[in-house]
Amino acid sequence: MTVKRVISALFLIGLSVISILVNWVFAVLVIILTVFGLYEFFTLVERKGIQIYKYFGIVIGLIIPLSIYFKFELTKSWELLFIVAALLIIFLLQFTRRENKGAIEGVSTTLFGILYIAWFSSFLIKIKLLPGGAWLVAALLLITKSGDIGAYLIGTKYGRHSLIARISPQKSIEGAVGGIIFSVLAALASKVFIPGFSYLHLVLLGVGLGILGQLGDLSESLIKRDCHIKDSGHIFPGMGGVLDIIDSLLFTAPVFYFLMSVFIDKAL
Numbered sequence: 403m404t405v406k407r408v409i410s411a412l413f414l415i416g417l418s419v420i421s422i423l424v425n426w427v428f429a430v431l432v433i434i435l436t437v438f439g440l441y442e443f444f445t446l447v448e449r450k451g452i453q454i455y456k457y458f459g460i461v462i463g464l465i466i467p468l469s470i471y472f473k474f475e476l477t478k479s480w481e482l483l484f485i486v487a488a489l490l491i492i493f494l495l496q497f498t499r500r501e502n503k504g505a506i507e508g509v510s511t512t513l514f515g516i517l518y519i520a521w522f523s524s525f526l527i528k529i530k531l532l533p534g535g536a537w538l539v540a541a542l543l544l545i546t547k548s549g550d551i552g553a554y555l556i557g558t559k560y561g562r563h564s565l566i567a568r569i570s571p572q573k574s575i576e577g578a579v580g581g582i583i584f585s586v587l588a589a590l591a592s593k594v595f596i597p598g599f600s601y602l603h604l605v606l607l608g609v610g611l612g613i614l615g616q617l618g619d620l621s622e623s624l625i626k627r628d629c630h631i632k633d634s635g636h637i638f639p640g641m642g643g644v645l646d647i648i649d650s651l652l653f654t655a656p657v658f659y660f661l662m663s664v665f666i667d668k669a670l
Contacts, residue, residue: 406639414638414647418543422536429471432526436463438637438644439519446629447515452507455495459512462488463520470527481521489513523648525655529662538662541592542611545585546654549612550619552584553577570623578616585612598665607661611654618653622646 421428440463444456466484474480492509499505529538557577565573589608590601599607622645626634634643641647 407641410638410641422530422539425530425535426471428530428539429467429527432523433464433467435644435648436467436520436523439523439634439648440515442634442643442645443515443519443625444512446625446631446634447511449629449631451504452511453499453504454508454515455492455512458492458495459515462516466516466520467524467527470524471531473531485513485517485521488516518652519645522652522656525659526651529655529659532659532662533666537595538658541589541595542651542654542658544592544595545588545608545611546615546650548588549581549585549615550650553581553616553619556580556584566620569620569627573620573623581616582609582612585609585615596662611658614653614657615650618650621653622649 417431421431437460440460441456444454444459447454448456466481468474469480469484489509492512496505496509526539526542529535529542532538553573554577557572557574557580560576560580561572561574563575564571565575565578586605586608589604589611593599593601593604596604622634626632632642634645637643638647
């Protein structure tokens with residue numbers, strides 16, 4: 403399992419480095435991960451017997467990052483308008499069904515999947531399109547994934563006290579602390595990518611993203627626990643599915659984008 407995990411990790415690192423260099427390659431990668439992530443999520447939900455609008459949700463999830471990359475905006479609050487329109491269409495689709503049973507679950511779960519996976523992951527593209535976006539994405543990936551690695555390594559070797567056993571029995575308090583420490587160290591190393599940040603700010607950034615990344619991981623674990631599934635998929639040997647790879651980034655990317663937007667505005 404460890405060998406497979408290392409091979410998958412090296413593959414993802416290489417893919418990330420290549421994609422960061424070119425905007426459209428990065429956008430394609432994010433879109434592919436978004437589509438597969440949505441497919442995995444909706445498949446998990448279907449196993450619970452909830453009638454969702456799987457392929458409609460995937461199409462909407464595809465449009466969101468595409469519209470951001472091509473800077474397509476009908477209005478200043480285009481994303482909110484788009485989400486409202488999606489909700490209305492989901493209700494219209496519900497009207498075509500023969501029964502009302504499970505309507506609330508179907509509508510809300512479909513919209514939740516779109517927001518949780520497609521909208522949150524689209525912030526990666528937003529970060530990439532900021533001034534110096536390639537370096538910002540590199541910093542985000544380094545800090546977030548270092549936290550994942552630290553939590554896994556420290557938790558595997560030193561984990562004794564369960565973090566939240568009912569959600570993820572294998573996650574420990576020791577692993578959580580180790581993950582935050584790794585995120586802080588990665589944040590300090592990221593000064594080369596965001597030189598305008600002081601070391602104090604980098605430490606705070608590392609702590610914040612480290613906590614958010616673990617919340618993202620725990621949130622996906624909660625979803626999988628509810629669906630009685632260990633891994634969201636099997637695309638990456640030793641690591642699981644797409645959701646297992648991007649779960650921490652789904653929480654760190656939006657916050658990191660807003661922080662960097664404020665920082666850039668003040669710098670200018």
